[in-house]
Amino acid sequence: MAYETIKYEVAEQILTITLNRPDKLNAFNAAMQQELIAAFDAADKNDDVRAIIVTGAGRGFCAGADLSSGANTFDRDARRGPVKRLAGGGVDYSDPQVRDGGGQVTLRIFKCLKPVIAAVNGPAVGIGVTMQLAMDIRIASEAARFGFVFSQRGIVPEAASSWFLPRIVGISQALEWCYTGRVFPAQEALAGRLVSKVVPPDDLLPTARALAKEIAAKTAPVSVALIRQMMWRMMGADDPMEAHKVDSRGIYARGRSDDVKEGVVSFLEKRPAQFKNKVSSDMPDYFPWWQERDYQ
Structure with missing residues (x-):
């Protein structure tokens, strides 16, 4: 696929996705939304991709939504035409046209089967920071700045960040940053986890x-894919028994695999392991163990 708003580069089994609108500080638009989703789709299908890095071109990571539409930037009806209406005239919020574009990106990242690292090179505000919340590890440059600026624009947090952010930094820190909408430096982001x-x-x-x-270099691709989904999805579980059930299925299924035999034998023989199982074809039969949620 030819990309216009991002770069997609694979080297040494690492995919680097670079947000690539440097003249606009990599501001997020509909094309970038679609291309990011397509990039993560491609990464999951490519067994040569073992990890993903997301960064920005130029001096910014992502300045947030592209505001070139001015006052109508966040008015879906004005930009796309009216959404569906119910018989009584109210908005039909189940219309997919109502869906938040940033949320569609973070939900796709959430489902990813490869580790995702954000390399935050500069300013990251609005969707520029909320898209990172579904990524596993965030590393910041000293030049990075962050801002959950929604309250200062008269809107609300998006990209499913009301689910992700409190789980990452705690409810009090999440609310402080979202209430004030202030832009803060990398060291404050580090202190706030x-x-x-x-x-x-x-x-x-x-x-x-x-x-x-x-x-x-050192891990089994299928194990990493399972670990990623186990950790993220158990954050929403209501009892540790749910984790025990998934752990038990994983230990049983993977315990019989060629990868585990290789992992044990290579350790005993004091040599690097050569894992053969592939994410594209060798995920265990209990995966996925959850039921996907529909937008309604």
Whole structure:
């Protein structure tokens, strides 16, 4: 697929997705939404992709929604035409045209079967920061800035961030940032546990790639895919028994696999493991264990 708003580059089993509208600080638009979803679709199908890094071109990560439509930027009816109406004249909120575009991106990232690392090189506000919340690890440059600016624009948080953000940083920190809408530096993001580390600008991509290479070189792809979904989906479980059920299925199914035999034998023989199972074809029969939610 030819991309216009992002770059899609695979090297050393690492996919780097670069938001690529540097003249607009990589502002998010409908084309970027569609291309990001397509990029994650492609990554999940490609067994040569073991980890994903998302970063921005130029001096920004993503400045948020493209505001070139002015006052109508967030008015769906004005930009796309009226959504469906109910018999009584009220809005039919089940109309897919009502759906938040940023949320469609984060929901796709949430379903991803590969580890996702955000390498935040500069300003990240609005969707520029909320899209990162579905990514697994966020590393920031000292030049990065963050802002959940929705209250200052008269709207509300999007991209399913009301689910993700409190789970990552806690409810009090999430509310402080969203109530005030202020833009804050990388060190505050680190103190608030939004990012895992802050590094000099020149060290950002090397740091992210070193982590991605460690994952790609030493781990079993199917195990990593399962771990990612286990961890994220158990954040919404109502009892540890749900985790025990999924753990037990995983231990049973993977325990009989060639990967596990190779993992044990290679450890005993003190040599690197050569894992053969593929995400595209060798996920266990109990996967997925959840029922997908529909937009209604």
